[in-house]
Amino acid sequence: MDVLDWLAAALGEEAVDAGALTTDPALLDAARTDRSGWVADGRPLAIVTARTVEQVQATLRAASEFRVPVVPRGAGTGLAGGANGTDGSIVLDVSALNRIVEISADDQLAVVEPGVVNSDLNAALEPYGLFFAPDPASKAVSTVGGNIATNAGGLLCAKYGVTREAVLGLDVVLADGRLIHTGHRTVKGVTGYDLTALFVGSEGTLGVIVGATVRAQPIPPGEPVTLGALFSDVTAAAQASARITAARLRPAVMELLDAPALERIAAYLGPATIEDAFGAAGGAAYLLVQFDGATAAVDATAAGDLLAETGGTVRVAADAQEGERLLAIRRAFHPALASSGEVLIEDVAVPRSRMPEMFAAIERISERYGIPIPTVAHAGDGNLHPNFVYTGETVPDAVWDAANDLFRTAIALGGTLTGEHGVGVLKRRWLADEIGPDSYELQVKLKSVFDPLGILNPGKVFGGA
Numbered sequence: 001m002d003v004l005d006w007l008a009a010a011l012g013e014e015a016v017d018a019g020a021l022t023t024d025p026a027l028l029d030a031a032r033t034d035r036s037g038w039v040a041d042g043r044p045l046a047i048v049t050a051r052t053v054e055q056v057q058a059t060l061r062a063a064s065e066f067r068v069p070v071v072p073r074g075a076g077t078g079l080a081g082g083a084n085g086t087d088g089s090i091v092l093d094v095s096a097l098n099r100i101v102e103i104s105a106d107d108q109l110a111v112v113e114p115g116v117v118n119s120d121l122n123a124a125l126e127p128y129g130l131f132f133a134p135d136p137a138s139k140a141v142s143t144v145g146g147n148i149a150t151n152a153g154g155l156l157c158a159k160y161g162v163t164r165e166a167v168l169g170l171d172v173v174l175a176d177g178r179l180i181h182t183g184h185r186t187v188k189g190v191t192g193y194d195l196t197a198l199f200v201g202s203e204g205t206l207g208v209i210v211g212a213t214v215r216a217q218p219i220p221p222g223e224p225v226t227l228g229a230l231f232s233d234v235t236a237a238a239q240a241s242a243r244i245t246a247a248r249l250r251p252a253v254m255e256l257l258d259a260p261a262l263e264r265i266a267a268y269l270g271p272a273t274i275e276d277a278f279g280a281a282g283g284a285a286y287l288l289v290q291f292d293g294a295t296a297a298v299d300a301t302a303a304g305d306l307l308a309e310t311g312g313t314v315r316v317a318a319d320a321q322e323g324e325r326l327l328a329i330r331r332a333f334h335p336a337l338a339s340s341g342e343v344l345i346e347d348v349a350v351p352r353s354r355m356p357e358m359f360a361a362i363e364r365i366s367e368r369y370g371i372p373i374p375t376v377a378h379a380g381d382g383n384l385h386p387n388f389v390y391t392g393e394t395v396p397d398a399v400w401d402a403a404n405d406l407f408r409t410a411i412a413l414g415g416t417l418t419g420e421h422g423v424g425v426l427k428r429r430w431l432a433d434e435i436g437p438d439s440y441e442l443q444v445k446l447k448s449v450f451d452p453l454g455i456l457n458p459g460k461v462f463g464g465a
Contacts (some may be wrong), residue, residue, distance in 0.1 A: 002066070003062055003068050003090075004023070004046055005045070006062045006065065006066065007021055007058070007062045008021055008229070009053055010059075010061070010303060011048070011058055011059075011060060016061045018051075019156050020050070021046060021048055022046065022049070023046050023047075023049075025043070027047055029043065029048065030076075030077070031044055031047055031071075031073060031091045032044070032084055033315075034078040034080075034083060035076070035079055036079045036080060036344070036345070036346075037342065038395075038426055040084040040086045040425075041086070042086065042088065043087060044071070044085035044088070044089045044091045045088050045089060045090055046090050046091070047090075047093055048090060048091070048093065049093045049095075049253075050093065050097060052097075053173065053179060053210045053211070055340070056092065056094065056097075057173050057415065058177070059092050060173055060174070061176065061177035063090055064088075064175060064177065064456050066193070067453060067455065068089065069086065069088065069089040069090070069455050070085070070175075070208075070355075070457070071085050071090070071092065071093050071204070071457055072094065072204035072208045072456075072457065073095075073145040074094055074142075074149070075095055075138075075141055075143045075146060075388045077142045078421070078422065079345050079421040079422075079424075080108050080150075080347075080421045080426045081424040081425035081426050082150065082422050082423070082460050082461070083146075083424075084148060086458075086459060094113075094115055094145060095114075096115055097113040097115045097145075098113055099112070099113045100112050100116055101113065103124060103125060103128060103130075105128040105293035107214050108215065108218070109185060109214060109215055110132070110213070110214050110215070110216055111127065111211065111212070112211070112212055112214060113145075113210065113212075114211070115464075116143060117142065118132065118134065118139035118142055118143070118147065119139050119140045125216055129218060129219050130216035130217060130218060130219060131219050132144075132166065132214060132216060132217075132369060133157070133160035133166055133215075134152055134153065134163045134166055136152045136153065137154065137334065139154065143154055143311070145209050145212070147163045148163055148170070148199070148200050148201075148212060149201070149202065149203050150169060150201060150422035151164050151200050151201030151420065151422070152420050153378065153383060153419060154254045154420070155378060156253065157378070158250070158252075158254060158381040159251065159380070160217060160252070162420065163200060164197055164201065165215070166167065166215045167196060167197075167200050167213070167214055167215070168185060168186075168214065169183025169196055170182045170183060170196050170211065170213075171210050171212070171214040172199055172207040172208065172209055172210065173207060175450065175451045175452070175453060175455055179210070180195075180207075182195040183195075183196035184213075189344070196249060201422070203422050203423065204456060204457040205450075205451065205456050205460060205461055206446075206447060207450060208456075213310055220292040220296075221294055221412075222292075222293070222294060224252065224292040224296055224320075225290065225291050225292075225297055225300040226253075226288070226290045226300075226317040226326050226327060226422075227300055227303060227304055227314060227315065227316050227317070227325030227326070228286065228289075228315045228326040229287045229312030229314045230278060230283030230312060231286075231311055231326075232283070233259075233284050234245075234256070234259060234284065234285040234363075235359060235360060236312070237256050237285035237286070238285075238356040238379065239310055239356055240306060240311075241254055241289075241355065241379035241380070242353055242355060243306045243309075243375075244289065246353050247302065249291075249303055250287045250291075251290055251291050251380055252291060252292040252293075253289065253290035254289050254366060255288040255378060255379060256286070256377040257287075257288075257333060257375075257376050258359060258375045259284040259285060260374035261333055261336075261337075261374035261376055262274075262286050264339075264374055265329060265332045268332055268335065268336035268340075269332050269336070274327070277325050278434070283313065287307065288326060289303055289307070290323070290329045291303070302314055327366045336430065338444075340389060341390060341391055342392065342395075343389055344387065344388040344390070344403070345385060345386075345387050345421075345438075346381075346385060346388065347383070347417075347420060347421040348406065348407060348415055348418070348419065349383040349384065349410070349415050349418075349419030350384070350416075351413070351414050351415065352380050352381065352408055354382070354413045354415070355384070356434060357413055358409070358410065358415070361385075361409045362375055362386055365405050365406055365409070367398075370398075371388055371389075371390070371398060371399060371402050372389045373387065373389075373402070378419075382415070383420060384410075386433070388403065404430075407427070407430050408433070411430075411433065411434050417430050422461075423461045427460065428462065431462070439463075
């Protein structure tokens with residue numbers, strides 16, 4: 001009996017007939033890639049679409065028995081190659097585990113399965129006056145399990161924190177099929193090592209998340225207040241965002257677009273878009289700031305003064321509709337770039353005070369390699385997304401050379417290779433440079449404790465470890 005026969009028997013005839021196990025070549029090929037554009041070599045052996053925790057356990061028991069690699073996968077919206085099905089692997093798709101099991105308004109939490117889509121969770125929480133804070137740009141299609149696997153962030157994390165701050169407890173199936181429960185439903189809990197935090201951001205290398213107890217935040221009172229500001233250069237815009245942070249103001253959203261990004265957005269939306277929003281055309285950088293909560297109007301006034309003092313042409317939205325027009329400029333970033341060529345979306349973070357230096361470095365790297373690098377930053381937390389625009393089916397070597405320069409610059413500025421996308425395959429070659437050889441060795445050994453046979457997402461994060 002081979003692994004597929006074992007799996008079919010373990011899953012049961014009814015589940016197999018319902019599509020729980022497939023070897024369809026088209027589906028296998030689709031599972032080899034994600035939104036980064038990276039395509040794994042070879043082809044997976046099969047896809048298991050799990051609809052129960054027991055099916056996840058059966059898959060991992062079979063994989064352990066036959067020493068077959070398992071690649072956990074959700075919606076496939078990753079940007080680092082972390083959930084791409086590799087040659088000879090079983091792709092374990094948990095997107096069909098998509099129930100919202102419980103919402104407790106009294107305890108301000110929700111219990112969910114990993115396949116729940118971010119926007120669906122927020123739609124369910126809204127009648128209770130609550131929301132789930134992690135909000136990646138892909139929130140309409142990305143899943144909570146994927147957020148947890150990569151410790152995702154998004155526009156709101158400067159004020160409300162990244163995914164790790166929103167996770168209270170997890171249900172995880174280990175490599176040998178055992179099910180464990182970590183964390184608590186309580187606000188506090190320090191019993192034993194914090195395995196919950198360890199699994200958050202582990203990218204499927206330590207276990208497969210099958211359930212999560214997550215924190216829900218009260219929806220802030222009143223209407224948010226949105227500001228937009230145009231600057232003559234990106235350095236001034238970055239300095240303005242740093243001044244807002246230094247003034248102890250806490251915007252819910254603070255996003256910065258550089259000149260190459262703004263040019264493509266204007267071409268995509270039409271050049272009148274910015275002129276209509278500001279009453280004037282021009283500007284080489286755009287800073288979007290939004291405040292929520294009871295002090296939103298007062299905070300927005302203070303921020304507007306700082307933006308103007310730093311050289312910005314400021315527009316304060318008079319109402320929600322006008323605020324949406326200012327937000328639309330930022331939201332057009334990704335579709336504008338996609339319309340102009342192939343895009344490699346990158347992700348680095350630096351201390352907020354050093355963002356002007358990082359933007360200056362991106363400009364130099366773009367000129368040095370002759371590659372456009374339109375960049376958007378979550379300026380509230382120093383997380384920049386340089387985007388490399390290119391033509392052709394594969395990422396050119398020159399793009400990787402430029403990315404190498406960019407990553408090393410971020411580390412030199414006291415930053416990190418990835419603020420929210422994860423390491424996956426695409427950044428593993430630089431991991432040891434950031435964390436150092438001793439820490440790298442400890443992390444490889446830690447993985448071996450949870451995955452002694454090395455079957456969980458091998459080749460991701462730690463290379464062949």
